[in-house]
């Protein structure tokens with residue numbers, strides 16, 4: 430892993446207990462049920478870069494985000510931020526440096542608080558400023574940074590549009606002077622015309638403040654605009670990790686190819702387009718071997734029994750796929 434990495438995730442896993450209550454289980458003779466939301470995920474993010482996590486709904490993107498910002502503990506694995514293992518040490522010391530912007534700016538802002546109280550909350554929570562004047566000045570500065578009016582601090586969230594609310598959420602995320610921001614679908618609740626403004630603001634802030642982003646999005650056009658590196662998740666496992674330019678020009682993993690094929694404008698013109706088929710499987714009872722095998726045009730007997738691990742290097746990408754390891758490009762008879 431890179432020396433310059435500000436965030437390193439190693440062997441991260443999250444298992445949820447999704448069993449029915451004990452009495453109901455006992456009466457019905459049912460056993461405990463678990464759901465593997467994230468399994469053995471490793472990646473690193475160099476300082477100042479944007480690492481995007483992509484994958485269908487339920488692939489584990491938000492679960493990874495929540496573990497990184499300390500909202501839930503991992504079941505296994507480690508997360509290290511600027512050399513400190515935050516899963517084993519005091520997360521409180523790191524928290525200020527690592528913040529999050531959520532998908533829904535309507536739900537993430539307290540409707541009963543004025544904007545100045547919302548934005549200043551991290552300043553007070555982390556004891557970063559004490560004088561009311563300093564806090565007021567900092568809030569005005571932050572509102573200006575996200576291109577709102579300092580006078581907007583006196584208003585309530587319902588007085589703003591969706592895009593403006595996301596600017597307020599970004600101002601709050603910036604209040605504690607973080608180095609790293611996890612952005613979970615930050616523009617997917619917004620109108621298309623507003624999305625571009627927010628994305629451009631985020632890129633501008635990244636350049637000006639030297640921020641590093643973990644960026645989660647369903648929208649591959651948005652990911653191509655934002656990301657320097659991309660990790661492709663399928664049922665909680667990484668199938669492909671690599672530089673964004675290479676991934677969009679020459680996707681390797683059959684699942685990455687399928688995702689990109691669904692957005693024709695993004696897919697390299699000289700690549701053959703595999704058909705999009707099937708749906709993501711039930712994570713409580715996932716398919717054996719490579720969990721993508723029921724949908725994969727290249728699946729064979731090995732794929733149905735052996736889990737591929739992300740170890741195959743192709744160009745600058747790392748891929749978890751038996752077919753790529755074996756150099757197979759043609760579908761085989763079942």
Ligand SMILES: Nc1ncnc2c1ncn2[C@@H]1O[C@H](COP(=O)(O)OP(=O)(O)OP(=O)(O)O)[C@@H](O)[C@H]1O
Pocket residue numbers: 445446447464465466484485486487488489490491492493647712
């Ligand atoms: N608290 C929880 N308890 C039980 N299962 C959960 C919990 N949180 C998430 N899951 C399950 O874990 C899996 C991954 O969920 P997650 O929210 O991380 O997916 P996602 O990739 O963010 O999806 P989306 O694109 O829809 O936001 C899903 O099957 C989900 O149902």
Ligand code: SF4
Pocket residue numbers: 682683684719720721722725726727728729732737749750751752753
């Ligand atoms: S391991 Fe097999 S099933 Fe999985 S993506 Fe590769 S070829 Fe397809």
Ligand SMILES: [Mg+2]
Pocket residue numbers: 490491492613
């Ligand atoms: Mg999510």
